Amino acid sequence: MSHATPPPTPSRTVGVVGAGTMGVGVAHCLAAAGHEVIVVDPVPEALDSAPARLNAGLRMAALLRRGPADGAERTVARVRFGSDLTELRTASFVIECARESIPVKQEVFRSLNAVLPPATVIATCTSAIPVGLLAEHVDEPGRVLGMHFMNPAYAKDSVEMIRGEQTDEQTLADAHDLLGSMGKQGIVVGDAPGFVSNRLSHGTYNDAAGVVQAGTADAATVDRLFQECFGHAMGPLRTADLIGLDTVVDTLHVLHDLTGEARFAPCALLTDLVAAGRLGRKSGQGFHAYASARR
Numbered sequence: 001m002s003h004a005t006p007p008p009t010p011s012r013t014v015g016v017v018g019a020g021t022m023g024v025g026v027a028h029c030l031a032a033a034g035h036e037v038i039v040v041d042p043v044p045e046a047l048d049s050a051p052a053r054l055n056a057g058l059r060m061a062a063l064l065r066r067g068p069a070d071g072a073e074r075t076v077a078r079v080r081f082g083s084d085l086t087e088l089r090t091a092s093f094v095i096e097c098a099r100e101s102i103p104v105k106q107e108v109f110r111s112l113n114a115v116l117p118p119a120t121v122i123a124t125c126t127s128a129i130p131v132g133l134l135a136e137h138v139d140e141p142g143r144v145l146g147m148h149f150m151n152p153a154y155a156k157d158s159v160e161m162i163r164g165e166q167t168d169e170q171t172l173a174d175a176h177d178l179l180g181s182m183g184k185q186g187i188v189v190g191d192a193p194g195f196v197s198n199r200l201s202h203g204t205y206n207d208a209a210g211v212v213q214a215g216t217a218d219a220a221t222v223d224r225l226f227q228e229c230f231g232h233a234m235g236p237l238r239t240a241d242l243i244g245l246d247t248v249v250d251t252l253h254v255l256h257d258l259t260g261e262a263r264f265a266p267c268a269l270l271t272d273l274v275a276a277g278r279l280g281r282k283s284g285q286g287f288h289a290y291a292s293a294r295r
C-alpha cells in the first residue's frame, strides 16, 4: 500500500512558528498536501538551514514512498520563510513549533494574539506544556489546541491532539480537517503536562540515560534490548537522539517543574551531553554517532 500524501485539495494558507526540526517537518506535510505555508523563525541560522532540511526530508519521504503526489519541487515552492510573526497575518491556521520553553511560547502566543484575526486557529506542537498555559495568553482561548506531531512528521499517520479546557468544537473540527488533508488522523486526549505520550515516554528516556550513567549497560545495549527483546522499532536512546537531546532536556524540565515528580529531573548524563553540544542526530552525535549533522 502506498502512503503517498493525497493529492492537494482546496488549499489554505497555514503559518508555522519555528523553523527547527518540527517546524520544517510540519511545513513539509502541509505543503505536500497542497497548502501554502509561511514559516517564521527569528533566528537567522535556523532560517538558513531550513530549506536544505526541507529538501532532505522530502528525499527521505520519497524513499519511504511517502512523497507528495505532485512532486518535491512544487511542494518546496509552496513554502516560504520569514523572520517576523506579522507575516502570518493572512494565515487561517497557525501551528506553533518554537523551542520547548514556557516563557518563549507564552510570548509567541501573546504576539500571535496581536497579529492574527480572531478566527485563526492556533495549535501548539509543544511536547509537554499544557495547552491551557498558552491559551490564557490569547483573547479567544477557544481557538487554541495542541497538535503534537511526532518526528519525522511525514512518516506518522496520527497526531496526538490536545483539547484544552476551553478549546471549542469548531477548533477541534478545523484541526481534524487540516490533518485529514494531510492524510493523518487526530487522537484526542485531555490537557495535562506531557499529555499522554510524553508523560509516558520521557520518563523512560531519562531512566534509560540513567542506566547508561550508572554503567549497567551502554547505549547500544539498552537500545538493543528494546528492539530485540521488546520488539520496539527503535530503542529509547536512539529515539531521544532523533528528538534532539536539548529538546528532551527542555521537555523534562517542563514535566519536572509542572508535576514535581523526581523521575522527570534530567539525569546528569543528559545535561552533560547537551552542554557538550552532543544533541543527537541533528548535531551528528548524541548517545550514538550519525553520518551527517543537520547544521
Ligand SMILES: NC(=O)c1ccc[n+]([C@@H]2O[C@H](COP(=O)([O-])OP(=O)(O)OC[C@H]3O[C@@H](n4cnc5c(N)ncnc54)[C@H](O)[C@@H]3O)[C@@H](O)[C@H]2O)c1
Binding pocket: 017, 018, 019, 020, 021, 022, 023, 040, 041, 042, 043, 046, 097, 098, 099, 100, 101, 104, 108, 125, 126, 127, 128, 148, 149, 150, 151, 242, 243, 244, 247, 251
Ligand atoms: N523534536 C521532536 O521530536 C519533537 C516532537 C514533537 C514535538 N516537539 C516540540 O516541537 C517544538 C519544536 O521542537 P524542535 O525539535 O523543532 O526544536 P528545535 O530546537 O529544532 O527548533 C526550535 C526552533 O524554535 C525557534 N525559536 C526560538 N525562539 C523562537 C520564537 N520566539 N519564535 C519563533 N521561533 C523560535 C528556534 O530558532 C528553533 O529554530 C518544541 O515545543 C518541542 O518540544 C519536538
